[in-house]
Amino acid sequence: MSGKPSRIDQAYTALKSAIIEQALRPGDKLPEDEVGQLFSMSRTLVRQVFSRLNAEGLIEIGGKRPATVAIPSLDDAVAAFEVRQALEREVITLVIKRWNPEHKAALEAHLAREIEAAKAGSAPMSIRLAGEFHTLLAEMSGNPLLSRFVSDVVSRCSVVLAVYGRPHSADCGVHEHRDIIDAIAAGDATSAWDLMRHHLGEVEARALIGSSEDSPRSLADMLSPYVEGGAGTKARPAKNRGRPRLQVVKENR
Amino acid sequence: MSGKPSRIDQAYTALKSAIIEQALRPGDKLPEDEVGQLFSMSRTLVRQVFSRLNAEGLIEIGGKRPATVAIPSLDDAVAAFEVRQALEREVITLVIKRWNPEHKAALEAHLAREIEAAKAGSAPMSIRLAGEFHTLLAEMSGNPLLSRFVSDVVSRCSVVLAVYGRPHSADCGVHEHRDIIDAIAAGDATSAWDLMRHHLGEVEARALIGSSEDSPRSLADMLSPYVEGGAGTKARPAKNRGRPRLQVVKENR
DNA sequence: TGATTACCTATCGTATACAATCTTACGTGG
């Protein structure tokens, strides 16, 4: 599909995935040079990556402190779901308008993967796929801008879930995805809207207390599955050698 | 209001204004170091500014050529207005829900400025105020994320107008703004939606042929009203002196 | 022993330096 994702894109995707799958948790610190070493790039590029992540509300940068994984306020959470409702409503309208068999096939395939992940009990995978269901739907709207906005707001909602959601219940109602697909396939916009509203309401309702214990690990450990090559312990540009000083960066507060 | 807008913010605002008011026209080139000299900052910071402008679809960066003011495709244009409809519908819903006298006063004041600008025949001012009416409304929704999205999409629509719109007709129906305020004040969501839909339809309808003549000028001339201090001919950090080599950068193609 | 202060390290903000690549202009050959 995409010819050559730049290193920036790779790091961006890796960090985004790590945050959404909750390998990095809200409040975790992300020092620029450490991340740079992990991805074998200079702070200049890390900064660009951070800039993008910040624009999507996934991390917070600015005040000369290290960047941190975002901790959305309750207001932010409500706002995100409010906007999400409006956007996904439009998505449904457009998808129904442009509905075709390929769309159905793609959604069915995705749903199958969701079910599989749920059966396997893979929480990170489930979380990721649940979000991707909505971005996939958005892409079918044929409106790239809408798609971008939805992707953005879905990311924000994922972080909200990480902060306020119950630890593990993020299977996001695969059932409900099933019903939404059917309603869209039937061309029934009204009931699809209702289903989506109910579905997002359910997701939002999981915004309750969700204190999860802290187990401090190193940034390298948390990110290693996402770094190309599997770890940050090789392919460094022959500088700053020795033990890479990857220590506890986890924020315990 | 805001304590200290950083130099980055100033440059961002200046360039955004210049683009929206069509002092910079789609296709115009924006070399990093030249812009940096105009705003007395290094390319590093210019890059951050460009990154933000790019995220909002105002300029295009990337392929190792100079950044250019964006030229949205027709598809982009349609997409922007589609999303805008959905977002502004939600705005109306929320504003009605939180309606209070201060909101009315602020909108009336803004409308007065719009009328004044229209009477004075100041096209750039009119264009800017017409857009700001919608962002102002969005801010009253009390949802910062929605506000950001609306601001983003309104910017995109402004550029679309610059590319496809008729040269001067951008007074954006002050009348219609009047009616929308009234409908919201009356708490009549349905008719406010209709009015907004019609209004945006009108704006979108101006996307016809809009060939405007080219009159090559220097980037410094085009931007000088937006640079703090009024011109880029002073306060440069004691380097690269002499005549600043500001030549024709206008893209004529 | 507890609070306070001075220092010191970590980390970021900004500028600059160097390398890669595209654009443009010019000269040469058909």
Added chain:
DNA sequence: CCACGTAAGATTGTATACGATAGGTAATCA
């Protein structure tokens, strides 16, 4: 006169260097 190849210049991509500042740590004093 036009097409094409080559070289010079302009412009961006990436890395590094330097200065500023916040936060933590340890030593000091009551």
